[in-house]
Amino acid sequence: MLKFKVKGSKEQMAVTYSCDCGCTPSADYRQGSGEAGHEHCCCGKVHFAGHGAVEQMEAYLTDRRQQGLDDGLEYVSTQTEVKAPWGEKVSVAYALPYVHGEPAPVVPGHEHNHDHAHSH
Numbered sequence: 637m638l639k640f641k642v643k644g645s646k647e648q649m650a651v652t653y654s655c656d657c658g659c660t661p662s663a664d665y666r667q668g669s670g671e672a673g674h675e676h677c678c679c680g681k682v683h684f685a686g687h688g689a690v691e692q693m694e695a696y697l698t699d700r701r702q703q704g705l706d707d708g709l710e711y712v713s714t715q716t717e718v719k720a721p722w723g724e725k726v727s728v729a730y731a732l733p734y735v736h737g738e739p740a741p742v743v744p745g746h747e748h749n750h751d752h753a754h755s756h
């Protein structure tokens with residue numbers, strides 16, 4: 637279970653967590669945008685936050701699988717929700733990668749100089 641933190645203002649929020657790999661991935665959501673933000677961490681965890689987060693994450697993972705990006709990986713997905721700064725309940729979905737039924741290993745000491753790609 638990932639522990640999510642919410643940062644934000646009246647209109648915009650970022651849903652983050654401290655990942656085992658050392659990153660702090662962030663999914664951004666703007667109030668009323670009807671969209672979900674996401675980040676795919678370098679270690680393979682994915683999280684979405686916002687409108688239709690569950691469906692959008694499923695579509696994203698299906699798309700990756702069709703492109704052959706996730707060969708050998710299984711994702712175990714969970715949905716939860718967080719409270720936005722403006723009081724709305726916002727759905728959050730995340731997926732953890734597994735290889736042969738074991739959590740996918742986090743490569744120790746990997747580079748963190750890369751820029752994480754954001755969806756917006």
Ligand SMILES: [Zn+2]
Nearest residue numbers: 657659678679
């Ligand atoms: Zn990382």
Ligand SMILES: [Zn+2]
Nearest residue numbers: 655657677679
């Ligand atoms: Zn990570």
